Amino acid sequence: MSDHPNDYTTAGVASFLDMFRVQPGLSPERVLEEVSVLVGCIRDLSDQEQAAPASITALHYLSALAKGLLNDLEIARNSVH
8 A cells, every 4th residue: 555545455355145255455446447347247238138047147246246346445445544
């Protein structure tokens, strides 16, 4: 971490699906880029007329991953302030 109060990275404490944990040390910019990609995939899958069971499972995993990334970033941001 640097001396600037707004500089922080992921804490590496948030988990998702009780199996995966966010890697510590990721920059907020990197996390937001990845979450944007995940949300785009979620949007595309959810726009399908008839979602296959595999698509529903993918939606579950992708949304849990996005939520875990954002939760970990929020934990890190709150620990700096």
